Amino acid sequence: MRSEGFVLTIDGPAGSGKSTTAKETAKALGFDYLDTGAMYRAITLKFIESGISLHDRKGIARVLRSARIAMNWRHGNLEVLLDGCDVTREIRTQRVSACVSPVSAIHVVRKRMVLEQRRIAQGRNLVCEGRDIGSVVFPNADLKVFLECDIEERTRRREKELYDNGLHPGRNRVRANLIERDRIDSSRDISPLRRVPDAVLIDTTMLTIREQVAVVCSLALAKLRKKDRA
Numbered sequence: 001m002r003s004e005g006f007v008l009t010i011d012g013p014a015g016s017g018k019s020t021t022a023k024e025t026a027k028a029l030g031f032d033y034l035d036t037g038a039m040y041r042a043i044t045l046k047f048i049e050s051g052i053s054l055h056d057r058k059g060i061a062r063v064l065r066s067a068r069i070a071m072n073w074r075h076g077n078l079e080v081l082l083d084g085c086d087v088t089r090e091i092r093t094q095r096v097s098a099c100v101s102p103v104s105a106i107h108v109v110r111k112r113m114v115l116e117q118r119r120i121a122q123g124r125n126l127v128c129e130g131r132d133i134g135s136v137v138f139p140n141a142d143l144k145v146f147l148e149c150d151i152e153e154r155t156r157r158r159e160k161e162l163y164d165n166g167l168h169p170g171r172n173r174v175r176a177n178l179i180e181r182d183r184i185d186s187s188r189d190i191s192p193l194r195r196v197p198d199a200v201l202i203d204t205t206m207l208t209i210r211e212q213v214a215v216v217c218s219l220a221l222a223k224l225r226k227k228d229r230a
């Protein structure tokens, strides 16, 4: 593909299949992939470890200034580094999942993450997934997708993902965490999770990952052809 700087955004609630769809779509298109949730999780881990209160504005600013978050691709997997340490597994634990929504509702945290995400995207062909990617981070994206999925199916998927990583929190706990995160992510004042009118809505409840990827790829290829012709 000739296009440079093609941005495809994928937003949706936790467990809707964003990460896998984004990762596989990026691989199929030969694009880079950015999981912005992993960035919010990494900064949440930093807050937890520094022991500061989320009401301590000065402390938050200090932690944000000192945090170094880096994303590396290693053998097709995304490695997340916090201050030089590999935290890929740790950011998926319940300890982090339980705190990530309140942290990501903090204005200065979002400001810093959005700047970082735009910097990473510069000059790249990118699939970027999160909650506010099509609405706030890249409002002029070439293609916007919004994934939806039934809560029971999302619970099942998230439970399996945790199980595959050796974690067994139990179905009720996983479901409760998803519902609570949906509530906070959709109702926060700043950059709430919402579908923008120009995003293509895909309900993934009855779809396999292969099918989801095929739908998103065909939408992207059509846009890429159009962009290359322009």
Ligand code: DC
Residues within 6 Å of the ligand: 014, 015, 036, 037, 038, 040, 041, 100, 101, 104, 105, 129, 130, 131, 132, 133, 181, 185
């Ligand atoms: O996609 P995830 O479950 O790993 O995301 C973790 C949390 O990060 C999620 O509860 C909301 C927040 N998030 C956000 O507010 N904005 C984004 N662009 C990505 C994630």
